[in-house]
Each structure stands twice: as C-alpha cells, then as structure tokens.
Amino acid sequence: MIHNDVLRRLRYALAINDTAAISIFKLVNYDMEIDYLHAVMKREDEDGYLPCRDKIIALFLDGLIIKNRGRQEGQAPKELGPKERLSNNEVLRKIRIAMSYKDEDMIEVLQLAGFRISKSELSALFRKPDHRNYKPAGDQVVRNLLQGMVKKYRPESTRQASSQASKSANAIGTKPSAFNKSDSRQKEAKPKATRKNTSANLSPARKDDAGSVWGKLPKK
Numbered sequence: 001m002i003h004n005d006v007l008r009r010l011r012y013a014l015a016i017n018d019t020a021a022i023s024i025f026k027l028v029n030y031d032m033e034i035d036y037l038h039a040v041m042k043r044e045d046e047d048g049y050l051p052c053r054d055k056i057i058a059l060f061l062d063g064l065i066i067k068n069r070g071r072q073e074g075q076a077p078k079e080l081g082p083k084e085r086l087s088n089n090e091v092l093r094k095i096r097i098a099m100s101y102k103d104e105d106m107i108e109v110l111q112l113a114g115f116r117i118s119k120s121e122l123s124a125l126f127r128k129p130d131h132r133n134y135k136p137a138g139d140q141v142v143r144n145l146l147q148g149m150v151k152k153y154r155p156e157s158t159r160q161a162s163s164q165a166s167k168s169a170n171a172i173g174t175k176p177s178a179f180n181k182s183d184s185r186q187k188e189a190k191p192k193a194t195r196k197n198t199s200a201n202l203s204p205a206r207k208d209d210a211g212s213v214w215g216k217l218p219k220k
Contacts, residue, residue, distance in 0.1 A: 001088055001139040003052035004040055006146065007060060010095070011041075013149035024063035028077050054086040055079065061094035068098050088137035089125055092145065096126075099149075112151040115144035 011021060018034060025032040039050035062077035080086065096106060103119050110117055125141065127134035150157060 001091070001142045002044075003054065003057040003086070004043070004049075006057055006091060006142065007052055008041055009143075009146040009150070010060075010064075013146060013153050015154065021060070024067055025059060027063040027066045027071075028059045028079075030059050030063075054084060055082075057091070058086045058094070061091065061098060064098040065094065069100065088139065088142050089129075091142055092137055093126055095145065106145070109148035109152055110141075110144055112148035113144040115140070115148070117141070 010016075016024070018037060021037060022032050022034070036050065039048050040052040040056065042049040058080050059077070066077075095101075099105075101109070103122055106122055107117060107119065121135070124133050124135040125137045
C-alpha cells in the first residue's frame with residue numbers, strides 16, 4: 001500500500017496533528033521538517049506531492065510504538081537503508097504493537113470496516129517470511145484495518161458522512177417532477193425566493209473540513 005495513504009489515514013484515525021507528528025519522529029531521533037511532512041501528506045494528483053519513503057513510514061510507526069508503549073532499553077529502532085522496503089506485513093505488525101492489539105482486537109477492528117478474517121488467516125500474516133504458513137498481506141487488509149480504526153476512534157466522522165449522504169439522497173428524492181403541463185407551469189411559476197429557502201435549509205459545509213490538513217479519506 002502507498003505509504004502516503006498509510007500515514008494520512010493513521011494520523012486521521014488517531015487525530016495526530018502536525019505538532020504531535022513531529023514529536024513522534026523526534027522519539028526516534030529524526031528531525032521532520034514541516035514542509036516535507038505536508039508534502040508526504042498530499043495525494044499524487046496534488047501540487048507539491050512527494051512519495052513517503054519506506055524509511056519515513058517505518059520511523060513514524062516506531063515512534064508511535066515508543067509514544068504509546070514507552071522506550072525499551074537496549075533496543076533502538078532499526079533504521080531502514082536506502083534499498084530496504086517495509087512490507088504490508090511489517091506495517092500491520094508495527095501498528096499492532098503500537099496499539100497493543102491482540103488477535104481479537106485486530107479481527108474486531110477489521111470487522112468494523114466490513115472485512116472478515118479468521119484467527120488462523122490473521123496469524124499467517126505475522127509469521128516470519130521463511131515460515132511455511134506465512135502469507136503476504138495485501139493492500140486490502142491494511143486499508144481496511146486503517147478504515148476500521150477511523151470508525152473505532154472517530155465514530156463522529158462516520159456519522160457525519162452518513163448524515164450528509166442521507167441529506168443528499170433526500171434532496172434528490174424530493175425534487176419535484178414535471179409529468180404534465182400543469183406540473184411544468186407550477187414549476188416555472190415557483191418563486192425564486194422559495195428556491196433560495198430550500199437551499200438555505202441544507203447543511204452548510206464545515207469550515208474545518210474545507211481547510212483540513214487531512215482532507216477526505218480515499219475511497220476503499
């Protein structure tokens with residue numbers, strides 16, 4: 001999965017602002033520049049976008065582990081080399097450690113996103129690559145885990161999205177139709193003020209969404 005998406009979704013799920021994100025990087029002795037942080041938070045089609053390197057997402061996840069669980073003496077996080085890659089399995093493992101998730105917790109969070117997985121299938125994702133039961137994790141597993149975390153820790157965002165979708169559907173469903181001339185004449189004669197009042201009843205866009213650092217979550 002694209003590391004930019006992992007970083008963006010994880011920050012959104014845990015409500016980690018720029019200041020908190022920079023402090024997390026400092027826990028692993030990495031000085032994150034705010035301009036670069038904003039660049040890797042962008043999507044590919046946005047101006048100023050930069051890909052989030054494997055090293056960066058690994059450092060962030062290691063910093064999150066230290067923040068949530070404390071620093072273990074004598075066990076400094078390993079920094080990835082230029083050619084080393086962080087697999088989806090490793091991303092899942094680091095999130096699991098940072099959030100202190102047990103198997104049941106992982107399964108529950110995935111179910112919140114509508115993704116079902118058995119305990120044996122889950123355990124296969126955390127085997128060592130040379131183990132005979134090891135299974136590589138696809139993007140879908142990581143994406144649904146992060147989506148489930150959003151629903152678990154920020155349920156209000158899910159309710160707001162559902163409410164807005166419901167209002168849009170109702171607005172479309174109640175739109176007057178013109179099946180005959182009488183309806184057409186009534187529609188044409190409808191005062192402009194009435195149309196304005198109808199629009200005024202719709203919920204205004206939230207200012208914090210418009211200027212949000214996060215923007216909207218990508219669709220699954």
